[in-house]
Amino acid sequence: MAKRKPCEEITKEKLFECMTYRGQKPLAVYFINKSYILAVYKGKLSPLDIILRYRQKDKSGKWSKIRTPKHIHWAVDMLLKISHEEEKAKQFLDFLLQIWEQTEGFKTETERREFLKEENLLREVEKEAKHFEELSKYGEYSVKFLILLAKLLMKQEKTNREDAYMFKNLLEALKEHKELYKIISIATHKGN
Numbered sequence: 001m002a003k004r005k006p007c008e009e010i011t012k013e014k015l016f017e018c019m020t021y022r023g024q025k026p027l028a029v030y031f032i033n034k035s036y037i038l039a040v041y042k043g044k045l046s047p048l049d050i051i052l053r054y055r056q057k058d059k060s061g062k063w064s065k066i067r068t069p070k071h072i073h074w075a076v077d078m079l080l081k082i083s084h085e086e087e088k089a090k091q092f093l094d095f096l097l098q099i100w101e102q103t104e105g106f107k108t109e110t111e112r113r114e115f116l117k118e119e120n121l122l123r124e125v126e127k128e129a130k131h132f133e134e135l136s137k138y139g140e141y142s143v144k145f146l147i148l149l150a151k152l153l154m155k156q157e158k159t160n161r162e163d164a165y166m167f168k169n170l171l172e173a174l175k176e177h178k179e180l181y182k183i184i185s186i187a188t189h190k191g192n
Contacts, residue, residue, distance in 0.1 A: 027042060034057070048112050052153065053069075075170060093175040095128070
């Protein structure tokens with residue numbers, strides 16, 4: 001029997017199949033810049049918890065295995081962007097900190113379902129990314145991918161803990177250009 005290759009040719013219909021992980025079908029899937037597929041799954045920490053996973057197309061055109069994004073990946077990418085476009089990167093971090101302040105966790109299943117609707121979320125991300133698009137030239141990730149990922153990480157953290165702070169602390173440490181050790185410590189911190 002031939003090994004299944006669900007992500008060779010990406011079509012909208014195949015996105016959910018491509019991102020099914022250990023038998024778990026995603027709640028939502030987003031295709032970004034023809035280079036990233038980000039999926040949202042039901043988590044286990046709380047009834048409305050979400051888990052994020054993604055695939056990335058490499059330079060040869062092959063899709064990676066399904067990966068779980070970590071804060072450290074995000075931090076390293078932002079450090080690269082800061083080293084090339086410090087002022088624009090700080091504006092981007094300010095923008096994300098504003099989103100952090102406005103973000104609340106999911107309170108109902110309906111609220112989660114509405115927030116995750118592809119057409120609404122991606123349209124908003126497209127519009128926001130235009131202000132920071134030059135940052136996509138640096139680092140591993142596009143600005144669209146980072147904005148979408150950040151919004152979902154914020155929702156995830158605040159759904160599970162109203163007083164969450166880790167992502168906010170990471171954004172602030174990057175913006176203030178704290179020493180590398182401090183940034184890595186925040187990005188790799190495991191909660192209690």
